[in-house]
Amino acid sequence: MPDSTLVGLHHEEEHHPELLHHFATEEQQRDASSLGMWVFLATEVMFFGGLFCAYLIYRRLYFGDFGAASKSIDATLGATNTAVLICSSLTVVLAVWAAQTARRTLLLTMLAVTMLLGCVFLGIKAVEYKDKFEEHHVPGASFSFNNVPIPGHPGEYANPRHAQIFFSLYFVMTGLHALHMIIGLGIFSWLLYAAWKGRFTPEYHTPIEIGGLYWHFVDIIWIYLFPLLYLIDRHP
């Protein structure tokens, strides 16, 4: 058994300044961080999964009402937002590449553009929420959805209560998604700051990679939300 005075000698050898004490190698640290984010994203799938499950059950129960309610949301704004998010995924990939290849200006630009696109998304979302508020489509005491025809069934009108369930799910799902976007913006402001300080190098850019993973995941959730909420009954 070594004497206690000898403890501490282990840390004398040179290692990367970002390598935390409990990892043996940089590779182990990178693999652990990346796996951690993937596992976290699996929990996020289950988090949204409960809502998707509820959506599918009520969509099947109240098929026509959901169609009518879906038709009242502005699909053009939704499609624009989809395009905005897909572009932001591209800029995230470019940011990771810039970090890998030590292009500092490109890295900073791409992180900033990603954040800008995120803000555009949230802005458009806010406009949509405002429209819904003015149309009294926010669930609660002032909700109204009277005399809205069910698409494809002339003479039939949507049941406002069932439409209210659609809008409840719409607000909970897009609201939680927007919350994830806001958290993503927080993560990216930190990345931008750290990149500005020159913390990332081709050897060490794990935060950009796993922050990017998170951003892609939030985009993918939207890719599922968009057709389910906006496009289910678009035939003329």
Add this chain to the structure above:
Amino acid sequence: MEIAIPQPVERENYLNKEYGVWSWLLTTDHKRIALLYLVSITFFFFIGGFFALLIRLELLTPAGDLVQADTYNKLFTMHGMVMVFFFLIPSIPAVLGNFLVPMMIGAKDLAFPRINLLSWYLYIIGGVFMLHCMLTGGVDTGWTFYAPFSTNFSNTKIVEAGIGIFIAGFSSILTGLNFVVTIHRMRAPGMTWSRLPLFIWAHYATSIIQLLGTPVIAVTIVLVACERALHLGIFDPKLGGDPVLFQHLFWFYSHPAVYIMILPSMGVVTEIIACFSRKRIFGYSFVAFSSIAIAVFGFLVWAHHMFVAGISVYSALVFSFLSYAVALPSAIKVFNWTATLYKGSIRYDAPMLYAFGFLGLFTIGGLTGLFLAALGINVHVTDTYFVVAHFHYIMVGGAVMGYLGGMHFWWPKISGKLYPEGWARLAALIVFIGFNLTFFPQFVLGYLGMPRRYYDYSHMPEFQVLNVLSTAGATVLGVGYLLPMVYFLWSMRYGKPASDNPWNAAGLEWKTTSPPPTFNFDEEPVVTWEAYNYEELDAPPHTQEVPVAR
């Protein structure tokens, strides 16, 4: 056998490296965080136990004479919420798992030490919400907070309790995330998957459930809160919603949550049985994969809580069948433990007494679970004391026995001190007797038809005898739980110093000092042996000189 020799100068270890409040509150050492958890869950355990005591006192007489009906509703609700979310779910993983997972695989710490500390703070914040909720009136819906009672009618602090559970849930997710990444990425050289202690396999399976189940209850709580605030109608039949959907979402987490409680306990018992029968675990890979199988099957049986809630007969049949299926991996474990005992050199130290207690009580709890999985019997005993007795046999008889066994087994490693063995054996005996006296009468009560959650049974006074037995048992059980706390605290000051490996046990955690240094090992261990190599450990000394490499 080694003899503990008090060392003249105390070696630096994780306990004496730093002193002061901040060295604990800002620590990222998994062993210190485990002790933070130990203190906090013990606190909640005694709060939950206090509620249980009041419940048992009320049921001492048939008339409702101690508390009023509303108070009684709040008592059993808060008892359930505190015990499930703030004691049982974090118990073994957050205390023993936190302490042992890195050491058993030869790592210096968990993969994300700061996230580990964050998870404790989240637990505490959740706990503060729960305490505030308790002090300002509590919740009366039962721990299951079924809609639409919880969403539309009850005017108690449901949202506040929900926020507490939501936040504590994220603490549980982060613990699971840390374990999965640590077990995948931080194993010492030579520590292959097939050499992992079965405690690690059990925690791996537990983590999967924590990761995939907890988010679902989190989102369910979000929906309940929105429903209460805005009357959305998602769970309100009057507005076209479906209250049974709430039950599906709730049990999708809350049934697997039972396996979050019992799987780590199974892991503990596996370690103890191997050590105190001095044998390799019989059927290592079967025990390992039965943990994974329990985690997987556990996700497919939730609707057996809803057989009388109006689900279709066909889905009830399927869920009944799948609930039988989950008995298979559980039975594999019990048979393999028994086979390990066969022809072992068994020692009856306190941890082993708890392990024996676990074996018996878990088997009774598991078998009565099969009664409940059978559709016909289920309809007969739904919402009776039979169900209460069944899940207490699993969650208290199983999970808590394993937890106490593990606390005794690893206490020398955690504290560096030996607990008083005689008192510990006595406590194990008292817990076993008290537990059976409390809950066995409840099987009979339930089968005879006494419903759960009644505070007044004066229209069926013939049930009083069994209720008196049960209350008497609860008192004995309470003494049994207080005793270990007293002598553990006592041993921290007055206990004999423990040697590095007082049980002569296999496993990397015993190859470092007691208590371990901050980074667990002075040199990174290299593993060249299989798990539970007790035959090699117990071989005569002259053959032990040569390290056996395989």
